[in-house]
Amino acid sequence: MSDVFERLKKKTRPSVPARDTTLVKVQHENLLNDQITEFSHLPEKPKPDLDSEEVINDKVSTSNQEQQVELPQIIRRTIRLEQDIDIKLDTFCNVKKITRDTFLEAAFIVCSENEELLQEVLNQARKRYQQRKLAGEQRKFQTLAKKINVND
CATH class of the missing domain: 1.20.5 (Single alpha-helices involved in coiled-coils or other helix-helix interfaces)
Structure with a gap:
């Protein structure tokens, strides 16, 4: 039994080649030539103007950033309520088509002003x-x- 165990311990495991972890794949010359050959029968499309696309993308990203700045930061909280109040609050919020969270926020704002x-x-x-x-x-x-x- 120990002889089998010793052989298993001494047995060498196959080595695995290192993985390519680059973010952008490098195209090999052969691959590029294959693509040219494969798609050579198709009519050549004009390349889009990258400068105009960058300007459009920049405008879109700027407006998205402005919108994100205006959004309030929301956190998650768990609240414990009496069972009767929980049922009444759920019913009230469903009828008024609001959430408990927005009701609580609004109630706090109104109370702090009065x-x-x-x-x-x-x-x-x-x-x-x-x-x-x-x-x-x-x-x-x-x-x-x-x-x-x-x-x-």
């Missing part, structure tokens, strides 16, 4: 934060109690 409304929203948010904090602590204690009872 101080009275902002204070009302903040008071509601603080109450909800305290409720969620208590609910989280209760869940934590229930989980600990289950673990203690299982180990007894």
Whole structure:
């Protein structure tokens, strides 16, 4: 058994030739001649003016860059909502043909422009934060109690 293992270890593996990793393929003279021969029966097309194409491409890329600068940067966030509010918000957004994200952004903008409304929203948010904090602590204690009872 060890003899077979030793032979396998000593066995040389075939070498693989190095790969061509250049970005632009170099055309060999033979390949170029083959293409000329293959396409020689076709009528020769006039070559387009590259300078005019570059100007057009430059204008297009400039306008695309300007559009990209104007676009806001969007990030992805996950939010947790109460089940009832989640259902109501989904229904509301579907009826109004908006997304949750755009609704949240618009609500924030309106609240930040109206101080009275902002204070009302903040008071509601603080109450909800305290409720969620208590609910989280209760869940934590229930989980600990289950673990203690299982180990007894």
